[in-house]
Amino acid sequence: MTDNGLYVYAIVRAEHRTPKGLAGVGSPPLPLRFLVEGRVGAVVSDVPPKLRARRRDLLAHQDLLLRLTGSGPTLPMRFGTVAPDEAAVRAQLLAAEHRHLAALERLDGRVEVNVKAFPPSDALAHLVREDQNIRRLHEAARRRPGYEANLRLGEAVVTALSRRAAEAGQSAVRELTPLADAVATGPEVPGCALNTSFLVGRAAEGRFRAAARDFAAARQDRVELRLAGPLPCYSFVGADGPLTGAGA
Structure with a gap:
């Protein structure tokens, strides 16, 4: 383990079957570990050097969570969640065991x-037909085209469409x-x-x-x-x- 803490991906039940072939963020992808405390566990890895929200790592983080979810309920962590050390993760798992189990039960199968x-x-054609104000501004812009008329029409269209x-x-x-x-x-x-x-x-x-x-x-x-x-x-x-x- 590095001195930079632990990268935490998810919290799962202690009996969660982690799919084979999974790896974490980083280049090359970092190996995963499963820390179990009581009836819950955390999926973690070392923290990659110079951790940043690169597309590659964002996708790796999301893919890992989706694969974990496919084999059981998973409480996902946001990208870049880092705990100071293993002891901190284990202490939190133990302290919040009942809360985590309740949340996992709520997410099971979902x-x-x-x-x-x-x-x-x-949708402009529909808007002109259905909105009297837009129709009036549209006709005015056609009769006397110009910056002000087009600006008023554009603002009204954006507001109405939204x-x-x-x-x-x-x-x-x-x-x-x-x-x-x-x-x-x-x-x-x-x-x-x-x-x-x-x-x-x-x-x-x-x-x-x-x-x-x-x-x-x-x-x-x-x-x-x-x-x-x-x-x-x-x-x-x-x-x-x-x-x-x-x-x-």
Whole structure:
């Protein structure tokens, strides 16, 4: 082990079967270790030199978490989570054993699916037909084209498209929520009208995706839904993550 602490990837049950052939971040990828304390364990490695959020390591971190999730419930750590030493990790595992077990039970057999709502890129014609103010500004810009007219039209179009996408996104959340076990609002994303994650049972994931596709197809003039997943269940392990108090 290096003097730089331990890189912590996830917390799992003590009996979790870690898939073979897994490796951590770094170049070359660092070997993994499994620290068990009581009924829970942590998947760790040494900390790679000059740890930075390189695309290669971000993907390696995510791939490892997805493969761990495939063989049992997993509490994922954010990229770059480093504990001071093995003793700190073991102490935290022991202190929070019951909390970790409860969270693992809640996530068992489930994945995260993220849904983002964006204004559609080709909805201007629909907007002109349906929005009287946009139609008026559009006609004014055609009659007397110029910077000010185009600016007013552009600002009104952006505002209207964002509003319609947000309203449709909220409708999507209401329609998709019964198909999920939990819902979490995500942080704001530039250009995105709505960012929401759903905790979905693996057996229900296909039905969830089909419902999202059907919803988007019926409202393609108002919203573009982008789904990402299955993802590690970052949004459902608590705001501070599962290693709170471990010096992470």
